Amino acid sequence: MTPERVLAALALLVPIVAMLWVGSYDKLGPEAGGVPFFYWYQLLWVPASAVFTVAAYLLISRDEKARRAARAGEAGDVR
Numbered sequence: 001m002t003p004e005r006v007l008a009a010l011a012l013l014v015p016i017v018a019m020l021w022v023g024s025y026d027k028l029g030p031e032a033g034g035v036p037f038f039y040w041y042q043l044l045w046v047p048a049s050a051v052f053t054v055a056a057y058l059l060i061s062r063d064e065k066a067r068r069a070a071r072a073g074e075a076g077d078v079r
Contacts (some may be wrong), residue, residue, distance in 0.1 A: 002063050002066075004059040004060065004062055004063035004066075005059070005060065005063055007056075007059050008055075008056035008057075008059040008060050008063075009056075011052045011053070011055045011056040011059070012052065012053065012056050014052055015045055015048065015049040015052050015053075018045060019042070019045060025037065025038055025041040025042065026038065
């Protein structure tokens with residue numbers, strides 16, 4: 001388990017925990033443009049979740065490239 005994979009897992013868990021922790025957004029105020037907090041908070045997590053998902057994807061991609069490079073290096077060393 002590499003640090004990149006741990007960070008990717010945490011990045012994917014943040015939006016899940018934020019949405020499952022209902023007590024953090026189970027209220028009407030403060031309003032934003034007349035929209036109660038409950039609704040705009042949930043809508044705010046739509047793009048935020050996309051950002052966290054992209055971050056996790058980039059971390060996993062970087063880890064996969066490093067693993068492939070390490071395997072290629074090991075294969076080149078064996079004679």
